[in-house]
Amino acid sequence: MPAFAAGAANEQAPAAGGSGPVSLPPERVPRLPRAPPWECLPRDHIGRGVDHFCLTGGQAVNLCIPKMRDTWNGERHPALDASRVVAHHRVTPPSAHEAAMTRTVYLNGDYIPETEAKVSIFDRGFVMGDAIYEVTAVLDGKLIDFPGHMARLKRSLGEFSIRNPLDDDAYLAAHRKLLELNGITDGMVYLQISRGNGGDRDFVFPPEDTPPTVVMFTWNKPGMADNPLTQTGIRVITLPDIRWKRRDIKSVMLAYPSMAKMQAKAAGRDDAWLVEDGFVTEGTSNNAYIVANGTIVTRALSHDILHGITRAAVLRFADEAQMKVEERNFTVAEAQAADEAFITSSSMFVMPVVQIDDAEIGTGKPGPVAARLREIYLEESRKSAI
Ligand code: PMP
Numbered sequence: 242m243p244a245f246a247a248g249a250a251n252e253q254a255p256a257a258g259g260s261g262p263v264s265l266p267p268e269r270v271p272r273l274p275r276a277p278p279w280e281c282l283p284r285d286h287i288g289r290g291v292d293h294f295c296l297t298g299g300q301a302v303n304l305c306i307p308k309m310r311d312t313w314n315g316e317r318h319p320a321l322d323a324s325r326v327v328a329h330h331r332v333t334p335p336s337a338h339e340a341a342m343t344r345t346v347y348l349n350g351d352y353i354p355e356t357e358a359k360v361s362i363f364d365r366g367f368v369m370g371d372a373i374y375e376v377t378a379v380l381d382g383k384l385i386d387f388p389g390h391m392a393r394l395k396r397s398l399g400e401f402s403i404r405n406p407l408d409d410d411a412y413l414a415a416h417r418k419l420l421e422l423n424g425i426t427d428g429m430v431y432l433q434i435s436r437g438n439g440g441d442r443d444f445v446f447p448p449e450d451t452p453p454t455v456v457m458f459t460w461n462k463p464g465m466a467d468n469p470l471t472q473t474g475i476r477v478i479t480l481p482d483i484r485w486k487r488r489d490i491k492s493v494m495l496a497y498p499s500m501a502k503m504q505a506k507a508a509g510r511d512d513a514w515l516v517e518d519g520f521v522t523e524g525t526s527n528n529a530y531i532v533a534n535g536t537i538v539t540r541a542l543s544h545d546i547l548h549g550i551t552r553a554a555v556l557r558f559a560d561e562a563q564m565k566v567e568e569r570n571f572t573v574a575e576a577q578a579a580d581e582a583f584i585t586s587s588s589m590f591v592m593p594v595v596q597i598d599d600a601e602i603g604t605g606k607p608g609p610v611a612a613r614l615r616e617i618y619l620e621e622s623r624k625s626a627i
Pocket residue numbers: 376523524525526527528546547548549550551552585586587588
C-alpha cells in the first residue's frame with residue numbers, strides 16, 4: 242500500500258487540452274475490473290489515493306489507463322482530454338500482484354516506479370547474461386547477513402572483472418531506502434549489476450569506462466519466516482547438473498536452474514537436486530544437506546556450488562551448538578538412506594526435504610536437526626540483522 246499511495250500522491254491530474262475522441266488500440270488499453278474495487282469519482286477528487294484515470298465518454302467505465310502511463314509515446318495522449326477524464330479511486334487494498342506492479346525500484350541511482358525503469362536492449366546483462374546478483378532477506382524491516390552478501394557480491398564482480406560501481410555504504414543505504422519506500426517488513430531485496438550497455442551486441446567487452454547497470458528491487462513477503470512448507474518439508478527430484486563450471490559466481494545465467502525447477506514442478510515436486518558424477522552438488526537455488534549418523538553432511542566449497550551465505554551461517558551455528566559437520570560429497574543413494582535432508586537459502590532459510598525421487602527420507606516428515614537449525618538460524622540472524 243505505501244508504494245501505491247506514494248506513487249498516487251505524487252501524480253497530478255492530467256492537464257486540460259487535447260483533441261476530440263480517439264479510439265485506443267485495444268492492446269494498449271489495460272483493462273481493469275468494471276465493478277469495485279474501482280469507483281468513479283468526480284475529477285476534483287484526483288489526488289492522494291487516486292491511482293487511475295478513466296475515459297468515460299459518458300459510458301460505463303471500461304477504458305482505464307494506469308496513472309503511470311498517462312502519456313502516449315512520451316506525449317500526452319489526446320484521449321486524455323480533461324473533460325472526459327475522471328479519477329478511479331481504489332476502495333480496496335491492492336492485491337499482491339497489483340502491489341508488486343507498483344513497486345519503487347532502483348536503477349542507476351534513481352528511485353522510480355518499476356513501470357518507468359528502462360534498461361537498454363544492448364545491456365550486457367540482457368544479451369550476454371553478463372551480470373551478477375545478490376538476494377538479501379529482510380525480517381522485521383532489517384537486512385539478514387548483509388555483510389556476507391556484500392562480500393560475495395564483490396567476489397562475483399571480481400571474478401567477472403566488472404567494476405564495482407558503489408561502496409558498501411551506498412548499497413546499504415539503497416537497500417534501506419527501497420525497504421522504506423516500499424513499506425517492506427518481511428521480504429527480499431534483489432540487486433543486480435551488469436557490465437552495462439555495450440552499445441551493440443559484441444563478445445568483446447565494452448570500454449572499461451562503461452558504467453555498470455545497477456538494478457535493485459524488493460519483494461514483499463509478509464510472514465516469510467513462517468513458511469507453512471516448513472511443517473511438511475519439500476520433495477525433490479534429481480537431475481543432471483549441466484550448468485557451467487563456475488557455479489561459485491552468482492551470475493544471472495539461470496536458464497538451466499529455471500528449466501530444472503520447471504521439470505520438478507511438472508513431476509509434482511517442489512525442486513530439483515542437481516547431480517554430477519554421481520554426487521549431489523546443490524539444489525536449483527539452494528545448498529543441499531543430509532543428516533546421517535548424527536552428522537550434518539554438505540558438499541565442500543569449490544567452483545561446483547554457490548557459496549551460500551545461509552550455508553556459511555548455518556554451518557557456523559551448527560558448530561557452535563556442537564553439532565557434528567562434515568563437508569564432503571554425498572551420493573543420491575546416501576541421501577535417500579539418510580535420517581534427514583534439508584536445504585538452505587536466503588529466502589527459504591533452513592527447509593526440510595522429505596522425499597528425493599521415489600525415496601522418503603527418514604520418517605518422511607521434517608526431522609529434528611533441520612528444525613533446530615532453522616530455529617537457531619532465525620534467532621541468530623534476527624539478532625545480527627541491520
Ligand atoms: N545455490 C544456488 C545455486 C543458489 O542459487 C542459491 C541462492 N541464490 C544458493 C545456493 C543459496 O545461497 P544463499 O544462502 O546465499 O541464498
